[in-house]
Amino acid sequence: xxxxxxxxxxxxxxxxxxxxxxxxxxxxxxxxxxxxxxxxxxxxxxxxxxxxxxxxxxxxxxxxxxxxxxxxxxxxxxxxxxxxxxxxxxxxxxxxxxxxxxxxxxxxxxxxxxxxxxxxxxxxxxxxxxxxxxxxxxxxxxxxxxxxxxxxxxxxxxxxxxxxxxxxxxxxxxxxxxxxxxxxxxxxxxxxxxxxxxxxxxxxxxxxxxxxxxxxxxxxxxxxxxxxxxxxxxxxxxxxxxxxxxxxxxxxxxxxxxxxxxxxxxxxxxxxxxxxxxxxxxxxxxxxxxxxxxxxxxxxxxxxxxxxxxxxxxxxxxxxxxxxxxxxxxxxxxxxxxxxxxxxxxxxxxxxxxxxxxxxxxxxxxxxxxxxxxxxxxxxxxxxxxxxxxxxxxxxxxxxxxxxxxxxxxxxxxxxxxxxxxxxxxxxxxxxxxxxxxxxxxxxxxxxxxxxxxxxxxxxxxxxxxxxxxxxxxxxxxxxxxxxxxxxxxxxxxxxxxxxxxxxxxxxxxxxxxxxxxxxxxxxxxxxxxxxxxxxxxxxxxxxxxxxxxxxxxxxxxxxxxxxxxxxxxxxxxxxxxxxxxxxxxxxxxxxxxxxxxxxxxxxxxxxxxxxxxxxxxxxxxxxxxxxxxxxxxxxxxxxxx
Numbered sequence: 246x247x248x249x250x251x252x253x254x255x256x257x258x259x260x261x262x263x264x265x266x267x268x269x270x271x272x273x274x275x276x277x278x279x280x281x282x283x284x285x286x287x288x289x290x291x292x293x294x295x296x297x298x299x300x301x302x303x304x305x306x307x308x309x310x311x312x313x314x315x316x317x318x319x320x321x322x323x324x325x326x327x328x329x330x331x332x333x334x335x336x337x338x339x340x341x342x343x344x345x346x347x348x349x350x351x352x353x354x355x356x357x358x359x360x361x362x363x364x365x366x367x368x369x370x371x372x373x374x375x376x377x378x379x380x381x382x383x384x385x386x387x388x389x390x391x392x393x394x395x396x397x398x399x400x401x402x403x404x405x406x407x408x409x410x411x412x413x414x415x416x417x418x419x420x421x422x423x424x425x426x427x428x429x430x431x432x433x434x435x436x437x438x439x440x441x442x443x444x445x446x447x448x449x450x451x452x453x454x455x456x457x458x459x460x461x462x463x464x465x466x467x468x469x470x471x472x473x474x475x476x477x478x479x480x481x482x483x484x485x486x487x488x489x490x491x492x493x494x495x496x497x498x499x500x501x502x503x504x505x506x507x508x509x510x511x512x513x514x515x516x517x518x519x520x521x522x523x524x525x526x527x528x529x530x531x532x533x534x535x536x537x538x539x540x541x542x543x544x545x546x547x548x549x550x551x552x553x554x555x556x557x558x559x560x561x562x563x564x565x566x567x568x569x570x571x572x573x574x575x576x577x578x579x580x581x582x583x584x585x586x587x588x589x590x591x592x593x594x595x596x597x598x599x600x601x602x603x604x605x606x607x608x609x610x611x612x613x614x615x616x617x618x619x620x621x622x623x624x625x626x627x628x629x630x631x632x633x634x635x636x637x638x639x640x641x642x643x644x645x646x647x648x649x650x651x652x653x654x655x656x657x658x659x660x661x662x663x664x665x666x667x668x669x670x671x672x673x674x675x676x677x678x679x680x681x682x683x684x685x686x687x688x689x690x691x692x693x694x695x696x697x698x699x700x701x702x703x704x705x706x707x708x709x710x711x712x713x714x715x716x717x718x719x720x721x722x723x724x725x726x727x728x729x730x731x732x733x734x735x736x737x738x739x740x741x742x743x744x745x746x747x748x749x750x751x752x753x754x755x756x757x758x759x760x761x762x763x764x765x766x767x768x769x770x771x772x773x774x775x776x777x778x779x780x781x782x783x784x785x786x787x788x789x790x791x792x793x794x795x796x797x798x799x800x801x802x803x804x805x806x807x808x809x810x811x812x813x814x815x816x817x818x819x820x821x822x823x824x825x826x827x828x829x830x831x832x833x834x835x836x837x838x839x840x841x842x843x844x845x846x847x848x849x850x851x852x853x854x855x856x857x858x859x860x861x862x863x864x865x866x867x868x869x870x871x872x873x874x875x876x877x878x879x880x881x882x883x884x885x886x887x
Contacts, residue, residue, distance in 0.1 A: 275319075278327070281389055282318050285382035286311055293374050310370055317353050318382065321346035327386070343386050351379040409437040410475040410502065415492065417443045417458060420480050424506045425454055428478075434521070436504075439474060464495060476502030478521065493524070497790040524791060541763045545626060545668070546571035552624045553578055554609050554657055555631030557585035560672055563755040564628050565589065569597045577622060579605040579615075580631065609653030612660075619664040626762060627661050629654060630672040632688065639684035640809040640880060643864045644856040646687045652853050654691035662698055662706045670762040671695050673712040673770070681878035682809070683865060690871045692770060694849055697842040699768035709765035711758050712835065713749055713773045727785055731792050735800035737785045740807050745778040757832065764827060770835045772824070809880040845871070 325342045355375055414425045425438050440457045442464065451458050464472065477496055481489065496503050503524040551568055555561040556578035562585075565578055578593075580586045583606060590604045603622075607614045609631045618624075632650050633639050639646035654671060661669040673692055676685030692710050699708045723746070730737045754773075761771040782802070789796045796802055825834040840848075848871045855863040865882045869875050877883045 275322070277389065278322060278386060279315070279319060281385040282315055282382055285378060285385050286314065289374060289378040289381050292377060293371070297371075314350070314354055314375075314378065318346065318350040321349040321353075339390065340387060343390075344383060347379050347383040347386070350382075351375055409435050411439045411473060412436050412502075412504065413440050413442040413459060413474055413477045414438060415442045415477055415479045416483060417441050417445070417453060418483070420483055422453060424478065424480060425456070428521075429454065436478070436521070442477060461495070464499060468499070472499075474501065476504055478504045478506050479524070480506050481524075493787075497787065500790075500795075502793065503791065542759050543571045545763050546573045548572070548574045549625035550575045550622045551577070552618065552622070552627045554580070554627070554629050554653075555672075556580050556604075557582050557589050558630060559751055560754060560758075561628070561630035562589050562592075563751045564630060564758060565593065566596075567752075567755050567759060568628075569593065569600050573600065575601045575603065575622060577603045577605060577618060577624070579607055579609070579618070581606065581608045608649075609657055610648045612656045615656055616660055619660045619666075624661070624664070625667045627657065627666050627669045628672070628758065628762070629657050629669065631657075632672070634674070634684060636676070636682045636684050637808045639687065640682050643683040643687075643861050643868070644859050646683050647690075647852055647856040647864055647868070650684070650687035651690050651694070651849055652856070655694055655849055655853075658695050658698055658708065661708075662701065662704045666706050668707045668709060668762050668765070669695070670709045670711065670758055670765075672758060673710050675712060675714040677712065680872060680875045682880065683868065683882075686868050686872045686875040689875070690845075690849070690852075690868060692837075693840050693871065694845050696768050696770070696839050697845045701842050707765055707767035709761050709767065710770040711761045711773075712770055713754055713757060714746065723781065723784070724788070727788050731789060731794070731800055736803045737789065737800060738803055738805050739781055739785055740805055742782050742804060744781045744807075746781060748779055749773065760829065760832065764829070764832075768839075770837055771827075772833050772835045774831045774833070807879045840871075 325346045327342045444461045505524045551573050557580035677689035680686040786796045789800045794800045852867040
């Protein structure tokens with residue numbers, strides 16, 4: 246304390262902050278306690294004299310009796326070290342020590358009084374005085390500690406509230422109260438809870454944890470400045486998607502920050518500070534995940550050898566993570582991207598040290614590099630996620646897209662059949678449906694080839710295709726792109742104001758892949774219920790507002806025009822397709838037209854040769870023969886459709 250005070254006095258800072266004072270010396274606490282005892286003694290004397298209107302001390306020297314009482318009390322306070330604790334952090338144990346010391350004083354003086362009465366026939370002080378003194382002295386010592394503790398709490402809270410974000414907690418249920426209590430009990434968090442928010446209208450005068458409860462209409466009727474709050478903390482798991490969107494729209498309209506807290510079940514004291522974060526656009530797009538049959542999936546992977554191509558990509562790496570949970574005998578992770586492959590190697594060895602991995606740097610279109618893997622490891626499952634997926638780049642380099650997406654798929658699929666892999670699961674895309682670009686058409690060609698292998702004589706492998714839309718957070722997807730643009734101060738670029746897309750999460754997409762791998766009987770294309778499509782312009786506006794900016798004021802939105810091969814609306818089913826339900830209501834089977842193996846093999850061989858010659862026009866022309874519904878859009882290859 247002295248050093249803190251000295252620094253304030255001579256360090257140029259003339260403000261002594263009470264919340265910075267560490268603690269008072271013990272002797273000062275003891276002196277204050279003695280003063281309280283003396284005051285209690287005189288107060289007890291005054292009350293007894295007013296009540297009895299007669300002598301209550303039967304001794305010639307009152308001062309001797311008073312000194313004896315005070316001495317006894319101080320002695321027991323010393324014995325129980327009632328002055329040793331830091332008052333602002335007083336606990337029940339500290340108060341219990343006070344009670345015991347006062348009671349021992351009462352017992353000692355009372356016992357002496359009884360002995361005096363037995364020996365002389367007369368007590369030296371009346372017992373009601375001792376009881377009154379016991380009550381008043383204990384209450385005085387207790388209130389002193391209580392007031393000091395509360396005073397420092399008020400000073401500390403006031404100081405914190407001026408530096409921290411003033412927030413409301415959404416909800417008045419047990420989960421919300423638990424989160425609010427955790428924040429209030431953690432002084433290191435940069436949040437100050439000023440109240441609770443609810444849709445109910447019968448709680449306006451109620452309080453929780455000493456904080457008022459606000460109705461939704463109060464937020465609707467007042468501006469942010471009138472509310473004197475900076476943001477709201479929500480628990481996403483406690484709300485439906487529609488409820489969350491309704492609240493978020495209101496908060497964004499009022500320019501309030503929105504923070505997401507974990508549920509109580511996920512709450513851990515050690516990482517609570519890091520678990521509260523700004524609400525992300527992914528939180529609003531998430532849907533209820535599909536239910537996967539873990540037992541069946543585990544049976545397919547437990548003690549088996551698994552190959553994942555494109556295993557360093559966003560989808561492939563998540564497949565690796567999920568498969569590793571089922572304790573396979575070996576996971577071979579294959580990718581041609583060196584740095585991402587090294588990153589996933591480090592991650593897997595740290596997270597799953599008990600699992601055997603092999604990380605292979607290779608191109609799926611190089612059969613001489615790939616076949617030895619099938620010869621050596623006797624794979625039970627193959628997940629084929631390797632592909633070129635960026636529409637403009639593949640549109641500019643169609644020959645490269647064919648070599649990876651079509652030839653690479655052909656090599657992996659035929660080797661799977663040759664070496665009797667139990668199941669082959671290919672990752673496709675909604676852009677393969679009525680494609681308007683080379684990338685989508687190349688994936689559709691790969692689908693056709695993989696399907697055709699199912700009925701080849703002697704084949705025992707079950708060939709399964711999964712088809713889904715955009716994946717949140719995947720490499721090159723729109724959301725990370727928008728985030729980078731917003732962080733850079735804008736502008737946010739959108740190709741067209743009316744463009745819409747389906748979205749799903751990476752774990753959700755990979756759960757579909759694993760589920761399809763177990764439920765497929767061979768030759769199916771599984772499509773996923775993607776929910777409602779999202780307008781990209783609305784997505785950008787919400788991302789800007791969630792980042793604390795105003796669209797077209799702080800962050801500009803500009804339109805760049807549709808890119809080559811891009812279309813406004815993505816589809817999951819072709820015009821000729823029919824769907825069949827499965828036992829999982831979120832997964833359907835698309836019955837698309839197929840091609841016989843000999844025909845598709847001949848066409849794939851032809852387009853592969855054209856790709857090796859780097860003949861772009863011939864490549865696209867042959868691709869349009871393989872995929873008759875392929876109609877180029879906003880592309881130089883539109884002339885081939887005439």
